[in-house]
Amino acid sequence: MLKTGVQTKGVINDETPKKGFELLKRAGFTCVDFSLNGYLTNRMLYEDARNDFFSQSVAELEDFFRRHKTAAKETGIMIHQMHMPYPMYVLRGSRELNEYLWNVVTPKSMRLCAFFECPYIVVHGFKLSHFLGSEELEWRETERFLDSIAPLARELGITICIENLYTSIGGHLVEGPCCNGRKAAERIDRFNERHQAEVLGFCFDTGHANLVGIDMEDFIRTLGARLKVLHIHDNDGIADLHQLPFTFTKTRENKTSTDWDGFMRGLRGIHFDQVLSFETAPVLDSFPGEMREEVLGFIARIGEYFAGKVEAP
């Protein structure tokens, strides 16, 4: 059966990581999405600020995360994917900050990914199309960034995954980088050909796709084997809420307003064999703390349901 995973954010703490991994194991998960972005948050970056977490040497960072790695191993949980801090380029951020993100945070995140024996690291493309005038020019800047880190990815044996993102226009969320499946597939192939290794893959985010009305089945089928990582979560089609699948409805019939059938058909169509990973950390904040284990168990159960549908003969 397909494996299921969930974010470590809100579950794994740095003092006693094993407790968190055990909780996830009891809930039914066998994989996690390691929330490296939690150590240098986007909120901080958008304020042109940063902490010194990634200023530590690689050896120090590895020391810091050794107990997390050991705990995951002892619990039998695989770190299947991780999220690099984002954004990687802060528009109108200081030169110092952007250099730090590019030259310090990025390579160290990748080395930590390898340290965790994690095959995939998710990065966000630059959001520049408003200024540059087109998505094509925006991609060129992202590609330049990716080109600069691809040799390290190759050396470490990891795959960088680009993700479909959104941007905001007057509070209305519209498509951002990597929302065209065909372009993404072509770009990934070209990139990997150029670097002679599978250093670039795709992370499909169901919530972001739902916000901008992407045809999930078509998008997933177009990506095919380039799809390495999932961020599964739900929303009302208006805000990026990261809630449980099947939560939102819009009509009196109370049928789900997210195209989960299309999502499952797509995965089934490409014989998806990676991890059904949920990006639902906010759910743990919305439910009472006392229900955390049950909530995690329910998320894992939804994962099993998806797995059953995707793998049905």
Add this chain to the structure above:
Amino acid sequence: MVNLEEKKLNLLCVPSNIVGIKNPYKGLRNISLAGYKNILLDFSLCCTSGELERIGRKKAAEEKTDRLKIFENPEKMNEAMLPLLEQCKIQGIHTPAAYAPYLPRDTKHADLNGLLLHLAKESIKLCGLARCKNLVVRPLFAGIAPADIWECNKAFYLELAKLAKEQDVRILLENQCKDINGHLVRGICAMAEEAVDWVDRLNEAAGEERFGFCVDVGVCSLCGQNMYDFIIGLGDRLKAVIMRDCNGNQESAMLPFTSVYRGESQTDWLNLIRGLREIGFDGELIMDIRDTAAAFSHLLRPEILRLSKKIADFLKWQIEIETRLKKYSSRVLFGAGNMCRNYMKCYGEKYPPFYTCDNDKSVWGTEFCGVMVKNPESLKELPEDCAIFICNIYYCEIREQLLEMGIDNPIEYFNDEYMPSFYFDRLEMKEMKSEE
């Protein structure tokens, strides 16, 4: 080949909720007084999506109405539309584009595709009668398996193509939403690649350019799409654009720039204008404000229509900025401020000005963004076909100044509100690259 009488960007008003189909005089008069010379010939006025959806319902069958039931007798569409067409003729209003009846996106009917074909055929005939050159016909979707969508629609559109040729009408496909239990997501031809593929394959099968495309801005907005990419992808297949505003979540047709949140528009007008400007769009610009019109008192409707025409003029002006630059073999600028800077960034290379001028004496003889700043008096020596592009928001005052100076060169207004790109500090990125 469709023979359009003149190739220019037309402004059309959608008459829904403004013009009564039986007594169209007043509504059309208001449209005309607002300055519109064209309307969309909207056949759903005589056969609404609601009426189609109610077909077969007991209540609908019992409904007493003096309205012609076009869904029962599609050939009577002519009769139903006649008062409107006659009144258009009387008031000198043209109908360069039309829209065929359609089903609601959440239709429960899977059995009306035959009727839709019939209605589309009648629409084409009426277009021929009204000398209307473009007809938007939505693709069939109800009751069709996803794998059969193209084949079913190919047959549908090619069936229409024969009649369209006879009537000299071009059929426009349109980007669609798909209803997922109340959530509207990208549907048929919502992606440029598919839209292009469909139009090209249909034209190839028809053996002529019988098909084109109409972009519904509301649908793009509901599907959170980058309209620049969509429009650039369509290129010259794009023959019409339906301009309507909405909040991006609920389908409505509001006056552009009125769906706002914290002072910002919720529709991506920037990318729409960027795209239309870049392809040199010269088709039908259709203003659909039916929901705004319905929400206002009918006493205020004439004012709303006037505002909608002003907005349409503004959009046309923005879209045609590059077309106007292209029109002249040479040009100079007036103004040496930010607007001039933005001109030079985005158009300076493609349409280089001889120089710019400014009323500020202190900058005469200096260089600004690669152009010399001169005394406005220099304009008196311009070759006669050289256009003056005013790069300053005091357009009227500067125009007056130029006219008072006795300058009779063409005077045009440049504007930098919707530029192909904007400044941001990219030097940092370039420097970072050089340090790698």
